Amino acid sequence: MITVSHKEIDRLKIIPQLSERHISQTNVAEQLNISTRQVRRLAKQFHAEGAKGLISKRRGRSSNNKLPALTKTQTLELIKQYYPDFGPTFAHEKLTEQHKLKLSVETLRQWMIDAQVWQPKSVKRNVVHQSRPRRSQRGELIQVDGSPHDWFEGRTEVCNLTVFIDDASSEN
Numbered sequence: 001m002i003t004v005s006h007k008e009i010d011r012l013k014i015i016p017q018l019s020e021r022h023i024s025q026t027n028v029a030e031q032l033n034i035s036t037r038q039v040r041r042l043a044k045q046f047h048a049e050g051a052k053g054l055i056s057k058r059r060g061r062s063s064n065n066k067l068p069a070l071t072k073t074q075t076l077e078l079i080k081q082y083y084p085d086f087g088p089t090f091a092h093e094k095l096t097e098q099h100k101l102k103l104s105v106e107t108l109r110q111w112m113i114d115a116q117v118w119q120p121k122s123v124k125r126n127v128v129h130q131s132r133p134r135r136s137q138r139g140e141l142i143q144v145d146g147s148p149h150d151w152f153e154g155r156t157e158v159c160n161l162t163v164f165i166d167d168a169s170s171e172n
Contacts, residue, residue, distance in 0.1 A: 002051065002052060002055060003055075003059070004054075004055060005056075008054055008055055008056070010031075010032060011032060011042060011054045012051055012054055014028050014031055014032060015028070015042055015043055015046045015054060016046070018039070018043055019043060019046065019047065025039045025040065025043075042054060067103065067107070071101075071103070072111055075095065075101060075103070075108070075111065076111060076112075076115050076117065078095060078099055078101075079091055079095075079112065079117055080117060082094070082098075083095075084117065087118060088105055088108050088109035088112055088118060089105055091108060091112070092104075092105045092108050095108070134167055134168055135167045135168045136168060137168055138166055138168045138169050138171075139166065139168075140167065140168060141166075141167035141168070142164055142165070142166055142167070143164070143165045143166075143167060144162065144163070144164050144165075145162070145163050145165075146160050146161060146162040146163070147160070147161050148160045149161065
């Protein structure tokens with residue numbers, strides 16, 4: 001039994017058509033959004049191994065960039081010992097300066113959240129307010145706004161600019 005992704009299913013549909021010469025390499029490349037060189041490589045693998053040749057060889061293996069578990073545990077121990085009340089960015093700065101550790105702030109942030117050393121702030125939701133319908137007749141609601149300011153730049157006393165706006169017609 002073979003496990004395949006949607007991308008690999010698409011390849012399994014199109015690559016056999018290429019080997020039967022129903023479609024060109026250029027058309028396959030456009031449909032799969034890959035280069036013609038990649039198409040030739042996939043066709044070669046399909047001829048050699050069949051459907052299994054189109055499946056990723058990295059499936060089930062960890063990333064090449066994954067940090068060792070020992071690094072994670074040592075980092076979290078340092079944070080718990082020296083920087084328990086620091087946020088990820090500041091803790092990253094201190095770990096880089098004091099302990100010569102090289103990891104990204106985001107990796108450290110994820111580790112701190114997983115170990116429950118740091119809690120991310122909850123994202124504030126925007127509250128949507130319904131617009132109030134305008135009044136139906138002029139004069140029913142007059143909105144008034146004023147702002148005291150030194151409008152004449154010290155030539156007279158401070159004045160208050162007052163604006164009256166009719167809600168129904170938006171007239172001043």
